[in-house]
Amino acid sequence: MPRCNLPELKTRNNDIYIRYRVYAFFTGNAASVRLISEVTEDLKTSNLTNITYDITAIIQLINKLQTDRVANIRTLQNSYENILAELVIMQQKINDAYDKLEKNTIEKLNSLRIELSDSIQVDINKCMKQADEMKSLNDIVQEIVQKDESLSFIAHQKCCKELSASNELEKEREVHEYLMKLDIRPDILHLVSSLSSLGESAQYNPNKIIKASSNMTTITPKVQKDSSECSIRGICLFANNTTVLVDRDNKKIKLLDKELNVIFYLHLSTFAWDLSQVSFDEVAVTIDNDKIHGVEFFLIKNGSILKKMALYFPHRCRGVTFSMSYLYITSGNALYQYSMTGQQLKKLYEDTAREFTVYKTAICVGKIYVTNSSHHKLITLAMDGTLLSTFTDQELIGPKDVHVTFAGQVLVCGQDSNTILQIDGDGQRETYNIGD
Known part of the structure; x- marks a missing residue:
């Protein structure tokens, strides 16, 4: 009232x-x-009890909001620092690409220089030889004139022939004067000059709910030579709308077009367990059996797949994630950080209770998300391996994979529960069940 x-x-x-x-x-x-x-x-x-209770509840909510916003300041700073680190990496890649272009250009210039120098040296040798012959002929002519005038006609003919050869050399010198030039591609400088920045700055909310579309299509990327049902263990979508996936049981890496038809595939040496995009045209694939434990790298170009290189390790290789020029590889019960040359930098986390306690990973904004399939958990780690939180839910059974979208939303897939859950950025609570 x-x-x-x-x-x-x-x-x-x-x-x-x-x-x-x-x-x-x-x-x-x-x-x-x-x-x-x-x-x-x-x-x-x-009775003022209810009012007191309401006030207390509101104070708690306000305090929670304040705590969350303070934490958001830290995560915002982390995302900013991560972007700066990515820019440093991009600069290094641009420098590396420029160094490669410069090296190739210099090699071509040097090859041309050597070719032209050799041609000029041939002319120099001809000149030296002709000069020596002309000097010798001159000496002979002088001697003939002094001793035997009857041989003058023959000497005259010989001199005319040598003089004609000398004239030809002079003409070649005038025609074959070599210089070098480089037509620098103007489009390279124009492209760089036309850019206003290295990317578009934008905000994102990792807790924004993803709504699954009701229009779902089921595909089976099986090829004629597959001996088993497809067992997809890793997948990624490229900018040109092609899809790359690894089929563990058939030991293949497959390339799909935008209509999701298999257009190319390559046999692997053994079972594939995971896949991570390394660059705009490269992926890393974990391969593992009782004898071989490694990561193979493949280039995706012009509708085909080319093997680039391989690294091998002393432990099992299950999951792989590429981030900030490092490889994060799981063995099933441990998470390792490696350089791109295969040097182990650190064992970040370990749980030896079961075989698949450290299975797949995803990384975003200073956090590492790890699936513990054996104990039905999603684990969140700091970048140094410190345990931050553990998430469990009755709707998450046998989590096999975890993914972070470009907008920072965390998605975890429960294989045995047939669910995909969206988890908050801290990995502490479910925000949405996308579908089962």
């Missing part, structure tokens, strides 16, 4: 002022006026 304070009410009765402070209560067009003492009496007799 609305309430308002009225000013003091003054009445004159026998020249005496009587003052009352009153409250007015309005209900529709009707109003009732009560003394404040009556209202106070009502408050004394009412």
